[in-house]
Amino acid sequence: QLCFAQVLPQYHVALDDIPGICPNQNLTSDVSACLSSNCTIPNQLLAERFAKDTCGAISRNRSREVRVVTWTFFAFAVVFVAARFVARPQRFKGSGYGTDDWTILACMALLVPFCAVIQAMTDNGLGADNYTLSANEITTMLEEFYVFEILYTCLIMLTKVSILQLYLRIWTEGAVSKWFRRTCWIAIIIHLCTLLAFALSFVWQCGPVSYSWTQWDGLHSGHCIGRAGHIYALGAVNIAYDVFVFMLPLHNFLKLNISWRRKTGVCLIFMAGLVVTICSIIRLQYLVKIGHSSNPTWEYYWSVIWSAIECNLSVMCTCMAAMAGLLQRLYACLTG
Incomplete structure (x- = not known):
């Protein structure tokens, strides 16, 4: 007044x-x-x-879009992972289960709460203007976003670890140069160290920890690292790792003693992972508001939705090679 x-x-x-x-x-x-x-x-x-x-202003709300995109991609990810595990048993002429399969199973164990947290964020106002929400809803949404960041970090790194483990299964000792296998092992260690470093840095990004989700109201005291720069650093590292992981085996593919038609198909399967990199690049442009937005429930919408697409696609891409083998065996069975 x-x-x-x-x-x-x-x-x-x-x-x-x-x-x-x-x-x-x-x-x-x-x-x-x-x-x-x-x-x-x-x-x-x-x-x-x-x-x-x-x-009489019309309030904006895209919460439903976030839920639809997230759970649609999650459903496809479940189908891909299920097909992968169906394709693996040796009684179905599969190659048997390996460490790459258990790693992707761990990814699925993380993907479930990841999508559930996105659902919870939409229930507390993600995708809506913050003036339409209560202070408690905004605080709760930002607390859930804090958990979301940590789960995202774990997922994007573990999916690449699974792919590197798959390379080690495909190219066994003696079938490929020692340099390639050593590179894969070193890359796995680097990915796991990166996961640990960024996950812990997200956990302790603010002091006290609760300031990560209470600083928005200006009523609490604390301090945070440069959150936007922190997230941009993770995005840049993630993109660099994507390119490295998906380019690493191309030389070995070209040396495989199979027809060029099959070589092209195999290369396309692994290169499809670069679609995930495109999602990462698109996501980067929406991170600028993280940490200092006056309307986080609305402005975090695009970064969350592209993160959901990226993580689910990452899981799907790790399963494409196993799915291709399953489809080939089904085709051979049906055609006699």
Whole structure:
């Protein structure tokens, strides 16, 4: 009321003069500036909600889109992983289970809570403007986003570890140079160390830890590392690792004693993983607001949705080689 009492007389309008207040962008801008100077952030949001409701503004909400995309891709990931495990038993002429299969099973164990956390974030306002939410909903959503970041880090690294383990199964000792296998082992260790380093840095990104999800309201004290830079660093490292992992075996593929048609098919299966890299690159442009957004429930929407696509696609890509073998055996069985 204080801000309206200060600003409205300057524009010669009364508090009940809705047609004179709502279309006036300069007036609403001055009221917002006054609120920012004199009110807490939760009270600013209450005032914004009152103003939007009074003026009949349409609230934005994309929560449903996040849920649909996340669970659709998750359903495909489940199908791909199930097909992978069906293809592996030796009684079905598979190669048997290996460490790469157990690693991807661990990824699925992480993917379930990852998608569940996204669902919980949408239940608490992800995809909606923050003025439509309560302070408790915003805080809860940001706490869930904190968990989301850690799970994302684990998933993107472990899927690449699974692929490197698959390379070690395909190219056994004696069938390929020692350099290639040593490179795979070194890469696995580097990926696991990177996972541990970034996961721990996300856990301790703020002090106290709870400041990660309470700093938005301006009512709590604490400090954080440069969160946007931190997330950009992970994104850049992830993209570099993607390119390395998917380019690493190309030389060995070209040396395989199979037809060029089959070589092309095998290369395409592994190169399909570069689609995941494209998702990572697209995701990067939406990370700029992380940590210092005035409307996180709305502005985190795109980064979350592209993260969901990337993680689910990563799991699917690790299963493509096993699925291709299963489809070949099914085709041979059906055609006699």
